[in-house]
Amino acid sequence: MAPVAGAGAVLAGAAAVALLSAVFVLYELPLDAVLQRAFSLHKAHSVKNMETTLQLVRNIIPPLTSKKHKGQDGRIGIVGGCQEYTGAPYFAAISALKVGADLSHVFCTQEAAPVIKSYSPELIVHPVLDRPSAVPNVEEWLPRLHALVVGPGLGRDDTLLENVKGILEASKARDIPIVIDADGLWLVAQHPALIQGYRKAVLTPNHVEFSRLSEAVLRDPVDGSDHREAVRRLSQALGNVTVVQKGERDVISDGEQVLECAQEGSSRRCGGQGDLLSGALGVLVHWALHAGPEKTNGSSPLLLAAMGACSLVRQCSRQAFQKHGRSTTTTDMIAEVGPAFRILFET
Numbered sequence: 001m002a003p004v005a006g007a008g009a010v011l012a013g014a015a016a017v018a019l020l021s022a023v024f025v026l027y028e029l030p031l032d033a034v035l036q037r038a039f040s041l042h043k044a045h046s047v048k049n050m051e052t053t054l055q056l057v058r059n060i061i062p063p064l065t066s067k068k069h070k071g072q073d074g075r076i077g078i079v080g081g082c083q084e085y086t087g088a089p090y091f092a093a094i095s096a097l098k099v100g101a102d103l104s105h106v107f108c109t110q111e112a113a114p115v116i117k118s119y120s121p122e123l124i125v126h127p128v129l130d131r132p133s134a135v136p137n138v139e140e141w142l143p144r145l146h147a148l149v150v151g152p153g154l155g156r157d158d159t160l161l162e163n164v165k166g167i168l169e170a171s172k173a174r175d176i177p178i179v180i181d182a183d184g185l186w187l188v189a190q191h192p193a194l195i196q197g198y199r200k201a202v203l204t205p206n207h208v209e210f211s212r213l214s215e216a217v218l219r220d221p222v223d224g225s226d227h228r229e230a231v232r233r234l235s236q237a238l239g240n241v242t243v244v245q246k247g248e249r250d251v252i253s254d255g256e257q258v259l260e261c262a263q264e265g266s267s268r269r270c271g272g273q274g275d276l277l278s279g280a281l282g283v284l285v286h287w288a289l290h291a292g293p294e295k296t297n298g299s300s301p302l303l304l305a306a307m308g309a310c311s312l313v314r315q316c317s318r319q320a321f322q323k324h325g326r327s328t329t330t331t332d333m334i335a336e337v338g339p340a341f342r343i344l345f346e347t
């Protein structure tokens with residue numbers, strides 16, 4: 001992941017163009033479009049770095065073999081789903097399965113549970129989040145989960161948020177990796193200590209969530225134009241929790257390194273794409289941590305996982321948009337997870 005230096009840059013640029021050509025040929029884009037994309041050396045650098053990182057992401061993907069039992073490739077829990085929002089936890093949970101997890105659990109309110117169950121027979125749904133016993137009920141399952149995604153469709157009801165505080169504490173005590181998104185980020189903005197210094201956490205704020213977190217956590221205002229520095233500073237202030245700022249380019253930092261994901265996506269901004277990202281990331285975080293340092297080559301497993309998940313979501317968006325144009329919705333993107341995964345990580 002180290003940046004390419006000095007004279008090597010020209011070669012790196014050429015390699016990046018070649019690589020892009022290979023990728024774009026799959027989509028029958030003209031070469032001049034490819035060249036335009038990769039012409040500036042800076043861009044070529046990012047492409048080269050992205051490709052180096054994606055190569056490491058490929059290393060962490062567990063092989064499919066006949067020797068494994070159900071659950072080994074990931075048991076992921078989603079904490080979210082309330083009266084208003086049932087789509088978000090569904091998108092996150094089904095995305096985790098489509099990326100390659102074996103089991104996907106949703107911990108939601110009693111009212112939301114039958115709705116989420118009815119979307120898919122593939123999800124295991126626990127109607128516990130608004131019970132007084134929510135924390136012990138979820139805690140019971142924690143030993144069987146590899147990663148938790150907290151926040152999609154959670155809402156901002158005080159009782160629910162109080163329960164989620166307890167679930168976060170219990171998960172940290174068990175050293176479980178946690179992806180925090182959406183209303184989970186709202187909770188973290190109110191109580192940053194909940195996540196402060198927990199190195200197995202990844203936060204995935206959109207534009208508004210990022211500003212909210214920055215205002216809550218940083219004393220000095222951030223320079224809005226310098227995304228890289230803003231993300232690095234937020235991560236550092238939170239004790240090197242990994243932060244993924246979603247946007248035109250996704251900016252990822254662990255407070256030390258900063259990566260950018262510029263994989264081509266689409267201009268369609270329908271709701272739910274962030275939920276797809278959080279579910280996919282839950283699986284990749286588990287895979288990356290499980291793979292061990294020999295596979296990650298000394299790179300931060302969480303940075304690799306984030307880069308993999310961001311690239312995947314953007315590729316899904318691009319493929320879905322090619323088929324459906326303006327009518328593209330998150331469901332169309334989820335249908336592209338398999339093909340997009342193959343193109344990015346299995347070719």
Ligand SMILES: NC(=O)C1=CN([C@@H]2O[C@H](COP(=O)(O)OP(=O)(O)OC[C@H]3O[C@@H](n4cnc5c(N)ncnc54)[C@H](O)[C@@H]3O)[C@@H](O)[C@H]2O)[C@@H](O)CC1
Nearest residue numbers: 085086087088152153154155182183206207208271272275
């Ligand atoms: N089908 C569903 O059930 C969905 C539910 N969702 C849930 O809805 C709840 C609220 O999520 P929100 O994301 O709306 O959060 P907020 O309630 O904090 O609202 C953020 C607002 O910022 C706006 N915004 C987003 N990106 C922006 C940008 N780059 N510049 C300016 N404005 C921008 C959005 O339109 C939104 O109105 C969460 O629980 C979330 O998980 C969403 O995930 C979308 C899909």
Ligand SMILES: Nc1ncnc2c1ncn2[C@@H]1O[C@H](COP(=O)(O)OP(=O)(O)OP(=O)(O)O)[C@@H](O)[C@H]1O
Nearest residue numbers: 206246247248250265266271272273274275277313
């Ligand atoms: N301007 C953009 N151009 C290309 N891709 C983008 C752009 N903005 C966001 N994305 C991509 O869309 C995905 C979701 O980001 P977005 O900011 O929409 O999240 P969100 O607001 O949390 O979504 P959700 O509706 O699920 O809550 C990310 O993977 C990101 O890479």
Ligand SMILES: [Mg+2]
Nearest residue numbers: 182206274275
């Ligand atoms: Mg969101």
